[in-house]
Amino acid sequence: MMKTEKEENKAVVLLSGGLDSTTVLAIARSEGYSTYCLSFAYGQRQLVELDKARQSSTILGCKKHLILNVEIDKIGGSALTGSIDVPKDRTMEDMESSIPVTYVPARNTIFLAYATAWAEVIGARDIFLGVNNLDYSGYPDCRPEFLTAFEKTANLGTRAGIEGRNHFTIHAPLMYLNKKEIIVKGLSLGVDYTSTHSCYDPDQDGLPCGRCDACQLRLKGFAEAGFNDPLTYQPINKDK
Amino acid sequence: MMKTEKEENKAVVLLSGGLDSTTVLAIARSEGYSTYCLSFAYGQRQLVELDKARQSSTILGCKKHLILNVEIDKIGGSALTGSIDVPKDRTMEDMESSIPVTYVPARNTIFLAYATAWAEVIGARDIFLGVNNLDYSGYPDCRPEFLTAFEKTANLGTRAGIEGRNHFTIHAPLMYLNKKEIIVKGLSLGVDYTSTHSCYDPDQDGLPCGRCDACQLRLKGFAEAGFNDPLTYQPINKDK
Numbered sequence: 001m002m003k004t005e006k007e008e009n010k011a012v013v014l015l016s017g018g019l020d021s022t023t024v025l026a027i028a029r030s031e032g033y034s035t036y037c038l039s040f041a042y043g044q045r046q047l048v049e050l051d052k053a054r055q056s057s058t059i060l061g062c063k064k065h066l067i068l069n070v071e072i073d074k075i076g077g078s079a080l081t082g083s084i085d086v087p088k089d090r091t092m093e094d095m096e097s098s099i100p101v102t103y104v105p106a107r108n109t110i111f112l113a114y115a116t117a118w119a120e121v122i123g124a125r126d127i128f129l130g131v132n133n134l135d136y137s138g139y140p141d142c143r144p145e146f147l148t149a150f151e152k153t154a155n156l157g158t159r160a161g162i163e164g165r166n167h168f169t170i171h172a173p174l175m176y177l178n179k180k181e182i183i184v185k186g187l188s189l190g191v192d193y194t195s196t197h198s199c200y201d202p203d204q205d206g207l208p209c210g211r212c213d214a215c216q217l218r219l220k221g222f223a224e225a226g227f228n229d230p231l232t233y234q235p236i237n238k239d240k
Numbered sequence: 241m242m243k244t245e246k247e248e249n250k251a252v253v254l255l256s257g258g259l260d261s262t263t264v265l266a267i268a269r270s271e272g273y274s275t276y277c278l279s280f281a282y283g284q285r286q287l288v289e290l291d292k293a294r295q296s297s298t299i300l301g302c303k304k305h306l307i308l309n310v311e312i313d314k315i316g317g318s319a320l321t322g323s324i325d326v327p328k329d330r331t332m333e334d335m336e337s338s339i340p341v342t343y344v345p346a347r348n349t350i351f352l353a354y355a356t357a358w359a360e361v362i363g364a365r366d367i368f369l370g371v372n373n374l375d376y377s378g379y380p381d382c383r384p385e386f387l388t389a390f391e392k393t394a395n396l397g398t399r400a401g402i403e404g405r406n407h408f409t410i411h412a413p414l415m416y417l418n419k420k421e422i423i424v425k426g427l428s429l430g431v432d433y434t435s436t437h438s439c440y441d442p443d444q445d446g447l448p449c450g451r452c453d454a455c456q457l458r459l460k461g462f463a464e465a466g467f468n469d470p471l472t473y474q475p476i477n478k479d480k
Binding site for chain 2: 066160
């Protein structure tokens with residue numbers, strides 16, 4: 001009875017604990033959604049991400065934070081879950097020229113499938129995720145045509161589908177923003193980027209390397225936005 | 241060098257250990273595919289299914305059998321994973337009139353997403369699953385339009401997609417068969433249905449109840465096919 005109509009708009013937010021998805025969570029909150037955050041433990045090297053996700057989930061006032069174990073590492077095929085080395089010190093041209101070794105096969109399809117399941121159970125219609133078609137153009141499952149296809153799949157593969165109505169909307173508010181614009185947007189919404197993690201290859205203390213693709217894009221984004229990245233980097237990279 | 245061209249056609253087969261998916265595995269083998277079976281442990285009541293899946297995987301000569309833990313039970317929303325009672329002794333009309341409580345939200349989307357990931361890693365182009373649009377018409381994710389949408393999603397969300405080619409084909413050879421026809425097909429391919437399980441509510445010894453929707457459809461299928469179901473049912477239902 002005390003809830004406003006807007007408060008009852010539930011959304012599932014895929015929250016990795018990275019800079020992008022944390023910004024997306026802040027955007028969903030700013031639009032009045034009651035947010036249910038979904039994270040995955042999947043043998044990723046950067047488990048520190050999940051700690052950051054927990055922090056942001058609390059700070060940004062999520063209704064629930066569900067962390068699911070998914071055994072993507074058993075499937076293999078990625079530097080993020082397997083024994084392939086994470087590349088360092090690549091140029092922007094290198095990053096843009098091919099699918100990164102950090103690509104995890106069908107990852108967003110798997111994550112969105114879980115998000116759809118949870119959304120159906122809790123009665124949410126909106127699913128948010130932090131994919132971006134500029135900085136991560138090498139990832140096939142970050143493209144708008146993929147999201148359109150998934151949305152159709154979700155609407156056909158659930159109760160909503162058999163009842164003949166479109167239920168789910170996939171929101172990717174960062175799709176056409178570059179890293180600088182994402183950071184500016186997040187800061188304007190009060191995001192504390194201390195509670196985010198981007199590095200593909202952190203050390204045992206969780207400190208980012210400053211040299212992998214993700215760190216480079218993040219540092220470049222902060223530089224272009226005219227702000228300091230609040231994270232502490234590994235000592236060897238402290239002058240970055 | 242000793243391999244024939246046909247032998248190198250890899251397929252991922254979603255194998256639940258049920259009657260349908262085991263028949264599909266036999267079909268894929270009969271078509272010359274080198275099969276990689278994928279099963280899921282997801283808090284389902286009928287864990288005996290996985291034992292049956294292991295048996296059939298061995299009997300039918302699969303290259304590999306991967307069993308992934310997926311925490312669908314944490315998401316809830318189904319009699320198969322939660323505390324909702326499995327309905328018993330329903331009529332065929334009841335079964336056909338609504339989405340069953342045994343519907344697991346977005347299950348086939350999740351399972352196909354994993355199958356796509358594994359297929360991409362091992363270099364398989366073909367994914368088989370045992371969905372059926374007749375006996376299970378209440379499940380939205382068993383419909384052909386859902387599979388078509390998923391296939392497009394898989395082709396857009398993977399390397400194949402970004403390289404501009406269609407890679408994955410989803411095969412649902414049982415789509416338009418009734419249970420009788422599935423059983424006849426399987427028996428013609430030498431399937432031993434002792435190594436399959438259908439019941440939604442087996443007892444502690446894994447014996448099927450004979451009264452849930454799945455048992456009723458199975459028993460009806462065997463009766464119509466003119467064969468005896470080789471399974472032993474729970475004593476209380478022994479006269480079924």
